[in-house]
Amino acid sequence: MNKLIQIFKIPDLRRKVLIVLGLLVAFRLLANIPIPGVDIMRLRDLFQSNQLLGFLNLFSGGGLSNLSLAMLGVGPYITATIIMQLLTIIFPKFKEMYYEDGARGQAKFNQYSRILTVPLALLQSYGFLNILVSQGAITRPDTAWGLVANVLAVTAGSMLTLWLGELISEQKIGNGVSLIILAGIVSGLPRSIQQAWNGYQPSLLPAYIGFVIVLVLVIAGVVYLNEGERKIPVTYARRVRGIKMFGGVSSYLPLKVNQAGMIPLIFAISVLLFPQFIAQISSVFSPALALTLNGWVSKFMANQILYGIVYFALVFAFTYFYTAITFNPEEIAKNLQRGGGFVPGIRPGEATSKFFSSIVNKVTFFGAGFLGLIAILPIIVQYITKVSVLNVSGTALLIVVAVALESMRQISSQLTVREYEGIE
Numbered sequence: 001m002n003k004l005i006q007i008f009k010i011p012d013l014r015r016k017v018l019i020v021l022g023l024l025v026a027f028r029l030l031a032n033i034p035i036p037g038v039d040i041m042r043l044r045d046l047f048q049s050n051q052l053l054g055f056l057n058l059f060s061g062g063g064l065s066n067l068s069l070a071m072l073g074v075g076p077y078i079t080a081t082i083i084m085q086l087l088t089i090i091f092p093k094f095k096e097m098y099y100e101d102g103a104r105g106q107a108k109f110n111q112y113s114r115i116l117t118v119p120l121a122l123l124q125s126y127g128f129l130n131i132l133v134s135q136g137a138i139t140r141p142d143t144a145w146g147l148v149a150n151v152l153a154v155t156a157g158s159m160l161t162l163w164l165g166e167l168i169s170e171q172k173i174g175n176g177v178s179l180i181i182l183a184g185i186v187s188g189l190p191r192s193i194q195q196a197w198n199g200y201q202p203s204l205l206p207a208y209i210g211f212v213i214v215l216v217l218v219i220a221g222v223v224y225l226n227e228g229e230r231k232i233p234v235t236y237a238r239r240v241r242g243i244k245m246f247g248g249v250s251s252y253l254p255l256k257v258n259q260a261g262m263i264p265l266i267f268a269i270s271v272l273l274f275p276q277f278i279a280q281i282s283s284v285f286s287p288a289l290a291l292t293l294n295g296w297v298s299k300f301m302a303n304q305i306l307y308g309i310v311y312f313a314l315v316f317a318f319t320y321f322y323t324a325i326t327f328n329p330e331e332i333a334k335n336l337q338r339g340g341g342f343v344p345g346i347r348p349g350e351a352t353s354k355f356f357s358s359i360v361n362k363v364t365f366f367g368a369g370f371l372g373l374i375a376i377l378p379i380i381v382q383y384i385t386k387v388s389v390l391n392v393s394g395t396a397l398l399i400v401v402a403v404a405l406e407s408m409r410q411i412s413s414q415l416t417v418r419e420y421e422g423i424e
Contacts, residue, residue, distance in 0.1 A: 006415055013414060016171040023176075024183045027164050030157060031070045031184065035150050037139030043067060043132075057184070064128075065188075067138065069157030071128070073184070074177045076121040077162050078266060080113045089325060117162060118155065125154035134294075172414065174407035182403045185396045214381060218374070222401045225370050228257035230363050232356070236341045251341075253332075255360060257367040260322040262399065264368070265375055267322070268314035275300075308379045312372040319368035320361075329356035374398055 008014045043065075057064040064071045088095040097105040129150055132138045141147045161180060168176030231252040275297050300307060333353040342348045346355050373380075374397075 007411065010415075013173075013411075016173055020168050020171050020173060020179070023164050023168050024179065027070065027161060027180055028183060028187060030160065030164075031068045031073075031187075032066055033069050034067050035069065035071070035138070035153060036146075037141070067132065069153055070161050071154055072121055072124055072158040073161055074158070074165055074180055076124055076158050077113065077117045077165075077177065079120050079124075079270075080116040082263060082266065083116065084109060084113050085325060114162070118159065121155040121158040122151060125151045125158070129154070173410050174403065178399070178403040178406065181399055185400060210384070211381065218377065218397055219401065221370065222374070222397050223405075225258050225367065225374075226398070226402050226405060228367075229254040230257070230359060231255075232359065233344055234336065234341050235344055236339065253336075255327075255356075255363055257363055258319075258371060259327055259360070259364065259367070260319050260371075261402070263322045264315045264318035264371060267318040268311060268375065271314055272311065304379050304383070308376040312376050315372040315375045316368045319371055320364055323360065323364050327360055329353045329360065332356060 006013075007017060064073070084094070094109070097109055126147075129138065129147065133140050141150065162177075165176030165180050168174065168179055170176075231254055233250065233252050235250045275293060278293060330353045333349060333356060336342065336352065337348045343352055343355060346352050
């Protein structure tokens with residue numbers, strides 16, 4: 001509470017907070033401007049029966065549920081960033097740019113990601129509009145130009161959302177992309193509470209109490225997952241340069257339980273959506289094949305147990321995959337050896353690399369398992385309670401907790417800097 005008061009006492013920090021709030025309000029206005037031809041009732045039924053669309057609605061900042069100009073949100077940019085990170089594995093030039101060229105290289109890397117966002121937004125908007133037209137959520141445009149106009153409008157809305165996110169990031173009190181997603185989640189809370197209240201019956205009281213208990217436990221688990229880390233002790237050897245001695249200190253290397261963040265969930269949902277995109281594309285060449293594929297996808301989505309198992313397995317596998325991309329034990333062992341550091345009891349070099357690999361695999365196992373449980377949490381809760389309105393999204397909670405903690409860190413660091421400035 002004291003920090004909240006301090007924020008509004010400092011003019012510069014108060015101005016930044018107000019700018020961020022204004023930009024989030026501007027995004028919410030954009031997310032409520034629908035594209036032409038939307039069937040509201042059909043759209044609500046579609047989102048209630050399709051959990052994949054509900055998940056994607058999180059990453060659109062709530063714009064997809066309204067079929068607004070911001071229906072894609074920052075989704076295309078997130079996809080572009082993932083593709084660019086995967087390219088660092090294939091092309092050494094991208095790896096050198098991202099890891100070795102410092103801030104300048106990362107700025108160029110981010111610029112390439114923004115450029116790649118445009119064609120991805122065009123493809124995703126075309127694919128989603130076709131899917132929603134086939135489901136009856138939008139009226140099919142009378143002419144080809146009507147479809148092109150919608151695709152261009154949705155793409156422009158996605159790029160405008162990305163621009164708003166970058167303006168928020170410039171204020172340095174939180175990540176703009178994450179805060180936009182958070183704004184969409186928070187905006188949906190009043191509707192969810194109202195639905196739960198309208199569906200309340202005295203006979204369902206035990207289910208509601210159990211839901212609250214599960215919610216508290218999940219929040220505690222998400223905080224643990226986000227903040228949990230394994231500390232590896234590191235000691236630096238003493239070095240003498242002239243008449244001065246350097247090193248001889250002990251530190252630790254933190255290995256997070258969840259190294260991959262939200263990326264495995266995005267990967268998994270992309271794989272699950274892929275058959276639907278294939279069905280839409282195949283309708284151009286063979287309507288019969290498209291109907292067959294749509295039938296298979298509908299049966300798969302209707303089987304909640306099979307869907308949950310496949311979703312969990314994909315999240316688990318992609319957590320290991322993305323951790324292997326972002327955490328390179330050999331590179332860390334080399335950098336540690338160059339700096340004169342070593343893990344007590346472990347030989348520097350290859351032995352240290354194998355030690356790091358072993359620790360990361362063990363830590364990631366628990367992180368991947370818990371992340372998978374978070375992904376399928378809505379299925380588990382509805383299966384146990386048998387009440388459709390009681391739906392706790394572990395993914396949404398993970399985003400809310402992670403974004404809130406990151407914003408708190410950045411605000412605290414700015415308050416600390418101003419305290420030191422006051423001492424001077």
